[in-house]
Amino acid sequence: METQNNTLAKKTILVLLILLLGSFLAYYAYTSTVFSKYHKVMREEYLYFTPDPLSEQLTVAFSLYENGDVPYVDLGEITPFSWERVYVFSPYTSLTTLDDTFGLSWRKSCFTDIENLETYALLVFTERSKVIHCLEYPTNTYRLYSLSQYSSGIFKQNALLILDDNYKVLLLEN
Numbered sequence: 001m002e003t004q005n006n007t008l009a010k011k012t013i014l015v016l017l018i019l020l021l022g023s024f025l026a027y028y029a030y031t032s033t034v035f036s037k038y039h040k041v042m043r044e045e046y047l048y049f050t051p052d053p054l055s056e057q058l059t060v061a062f063s064l065y066e067n068g069d070v071p072y073v074d075l076g077e078i079t080p081f082s083w084e085r086v087y088v089f090s091p092y093t094s095l096t097t098l099d100d101t102f103g104l105s106w107r108k109s110c111f112t113d114i115e116n117l118e119t120y121a122l123l124v125f126t127e128r129s130k131v132i133h134c135l136e137y138p139t140n141t142y143r144l145y146s147l148s149q150y151s152s153g154i155f156k157q158n159a160l161l162i163l164d165d166n167y168k169v170l171l172l173e174n
Contacts, residue, residue, distance in 0.1 A: 088145065091119065117136065
């Protein structure tokens with residue numbers, strides 16, 4: 001009788017442990033999914049709904065140029081951070097291309113969906129060969145992607161921009 005009680009007690013404990021473990025795994029899976037979705041939503045809200053002030057500053061600078069108020073757009077003057085070189089990438093640029101240009105470390109400093117964006121150019125600012133700022137800039141008015149031909153980037157002192165008649169952004173020739 002004692003052996004049957006011990007066996008029954010062991011089976012009961014085993015069943016309870018299995019139920020407890022199952023409950024824990026179900027709870028963990030649920031909270032991981034909820035946290036993952038929450039994190040994704042928070043990340044998307046931050047990335048897509050928090051405008052980069054540089055985007056507005058660049059648009060204002062191009063407007064001033066169009067109105068004849070300034071002879072060119074000096075990218076070095078309107079950026080609120082220190083940088084040495086800017087790279088411009090066209091819409092649909094692959095992340096592999098960015099990896100080839102900057103190594104993998106750029107992914108810690110910059111989030112971009114440029115490989116899926118049809119109407120944006122990506123500006124990547126570097127200092128001492130490290131990515132310090134990225135800007136996805138809409139190309140529906142000012143066609144910055146024309147600067148992507150400078151695959152070695154554009155030095156800050158040379159980042160003087162003008163527009164042609166089709167709103168294609170060009171470097172001012174010194």
